[in-house]
Amino acid sequence: MSTAEFEKSIEGLEVELSDSRAGLPIEMDARDISVWFGKRKVLEGVSIPFPKKTVTALIGPSGCGKSTFIRTLNRLHELIPGAALAGEVLYEGKDIYSPDVDPTHIRLKIGMVFQKPNPFPSMTIRGNVLSGLKLSGMKRPNHDDIVEETLRAAGLWNEVKDRLNAAAGELSGGQQQRLVIARALAVQPHVLLMDEPCSALDPASTLKIEETIRELSKEITIIIVTHNMQQAVRVSDYTAFFLAAENEPGYVVEQGPTTDIFGNPRDQRTLDYVNGRFG
Amino acid sequence: MAGTEVMRDLQSAATSHRGDRIFNRTITALAFTALAVLAGITVFLGAQAVPVFQTLGISYLTTTAWDLTTTPPQAGIFGMLYGSVLLSVIGLVIAIPAALLLAIFMVFLAPPALAKVLTNVVDLMAAIPSVIIGLWAFYILNPVAEEWEILLNQYLGFIPIFQNNSGNFLGTPFIAGFVLAIMMIPIITAVSREVLARTPPELINASESLGGSLWTMLRYVALPYGRGGIVGGIMLGLGRALGETIAIFFVLKIVFDTNWYQIIESGGGSVASLIVSKFGEASAGLEIQLLLAAGFFLFVLTLIVNVIANLIVSRTGRLQR
Incomplete structure (x- = not known):
């Protein structure tokens, strides 16, 4: 798809979208995504646009396909044996699944932070921050600057600046999660996917990560899966509510500005979920 | 109540159960028996x-x-001790890359069914008695390896280790080291496979999400993570190599003259094979x-090698910056 065609396809989106995302520049656009593991369909027809430099929260009960969906956005999904997909994810004017797209390029532009903090135990704090450059073979000068800049952005610099050569495993869980954010930032992604980044953390660390998310969204686009309703309200601009009946594929019930989803949902199921009546 | 508290014995309470x-x-007791x-x-x-030593x-x-x-009798085993080390080094140089590649293939590349078959084959290989390996090496490997040595000598003979002055390419340290490699590969592979298979999936995920390839993931994540275990496997293999007796006895011509580095020259040393031959x-x-x-002294040599190996492990144990 050419850039002109992409612009045009985004124009089309304005018609479909009745909320405030209409007319915003779109960083990434998931269209009609369905996902299978083997013969089992786990996600059906999910379309969500992600406007540039905003935070979109994906909420919903466990097992409704949120984590699966987020992994389709940087092509990690395909690494699971038996994984299949329909639909397309538009990024930089192109479907990221088209044959001429290098998955490594996509994974560098679209970074990811996982549920469990996963720094590399055989590396120092500094080594972890720079590990993406080694792993991907990306060349960036001034490593000291990268380390300071990304650790500051992740809100960890002041706590570790005197022990950059200590083992990453010495850090607390919350610090490790911020280290992992810094590591993801060091390869200069445009989008950061976060799969329940705070579910393993204490409340104080959670607040720090949330501050970090708000700060980062001034520069990059963030997509976050969360089970924590308050967190979605605190950090996100837009929210998509996923739901799945038992043994049925998950789908998006409702999406839009976070204030609408939580304050004035159109669907009864959304109202029940955000008020904690199920899930 | 200050000063009157009595410290209670928690340790014996914890083990009060008779069983x-x-x-x-x-x-x-069993631990001390060993x-x-x-x-x-x-x-x-x-x-x-x-x-x-007194004599x-x-x-x-x-x-x-x-x-x-003669009087006094002449006896010295330097060439044998040195030979044991040389054969082990040759064995390791061949076995480590082969075993690691095999383990990497089994864990990260092979379809699960093939990996399972390979695992069983490798475990079986480890169970082959060394006398069988020795016989196989004598009848099957010897003529083949001789050809390799002649080629090595022909094309790389300018490198001192590939010199051969006698024209005899049998009974060489290279063939003996190759036999040791065959005996070490199953051990090193089995241990490395176990260790690599235990690379935490979240670390592999992290590497993939940072644009890592299989090669960079292995180099910076999986191998450093499993380094201790892999070195342990190499040490197990080396233990077998240093003490290996009968297989070497079949293929090495034991000479009482130190063969320092000419690995494709006939003749070498091995303490264990010396003992069995005499x-x-x-x-x-x-x-x-x-x-x-x-x-x-073979026993002492084994201890020294283990200590050196431990030093290498702790020195290379530094974190990647």
Whole structure:
């Protein structure tokens, strides 16, 4: 798809979208995504646009396909044996699944932070921050600057600046999660996917990560899966509510500005979920 | 109440169960039995080494000779000790890359069914008795390896280690080292496979999400993560190589002359094979003592190699910056 065609396809989106995302520049656009593991369909027809430099929260009960969906956005999904997909994810004017797209390029532009903090135990704090450059073979000068800049952005610099050569495993869980954010930032992604980044953390660390998310969204686009309703309200601009009946594929019930989803949902199921009546 | 508190004994309370006590003591006793056996062997062999030293002095370790007909008798095992190390090094140079590649293939690349078959085959290989490997090497490997050596000599003969002056390419350290490699590969592969398969999936995920390829993931994540275990596997293999006797006996021409580096020149040394080649016809008295003393120093050599290996592990254990 050419850039002109992409612009045009985004124009089309304005018609479909009745909320405030209409007319915003779109960083990434998931269209009609369905996902299978083997013969089992786990996600059906999910379309969500992600406007540039905003935070979109994906909420919903466990097992409704949120984590699966987020992994389709940087092509990690395909690494699971038996994984299949329909639909397309538009990024930089192109479907990221088209044959001429290098998955490594996509994974560098679209970074990811996982549920469990996963720094590399055989590396120092500094080594972890720079590990993406080694792993991907990306060349960036001034490593000291990268380390300071990304650790500051992740809100960890002041706590570790005197022990950059200590083992990453010495850090607390919350610090490790911020280290992992810094590591993801060091390869200069445009989008950061976060799969329940705070579910393993204490409340104080959670607040720090949330501050970090708000700060980062001034520069990059963030997509976050969360089970924590308050967190979605605190950090996100837009929210998509996923739901799945038992043994049925998950789908998006409702999406839009976070204030609408939580304050004035159109669907009864959304109202029940955000008020904690199920899930 | 200050000053009146009584400290309660929590430790004995924790092991007050009678069955636990008996179990704990049995385990402790068994653990010490292993140590006692080790100490017994050391003392027995060491005691045999003492008279040898009284007769021959340090020259037993620094010279290479075996002539007991002269007075005083000439005996020195330096060439044998050195040979044991040289053969092990040749074995390791061949076995480590082969075993690691095989383990990597089994864990990260092979379809699960194939990986399972390979795992069983490798485990079976480890169970082949060394006398069988020795016979196989003598009849099957020898003529093939001879061809390889002639080619090595032809094209790389300008490198000193590939020199051959005698024209005899059999009974060489290279063939013996190759046989050792065949015996080490299953051990190193089995351990490395276990270790690599335990790379936490979240670390592999992290590597993938940072644009890592299989190669960079192995280099920066999986191999450093499993380094301790892999080195442990190499040490197990090396233990087998240093003590290997009968397979070497079939393929190595033992000469009482130190072969320093000409690995495709006929003739070399090996302490264990020296013992087995001389023990059958050894006359009681000094010759038996000499052979037992050789065993003692092989034992010491193994210890030294283990210590060096541990040093290497702790030195390379530094974190990646």
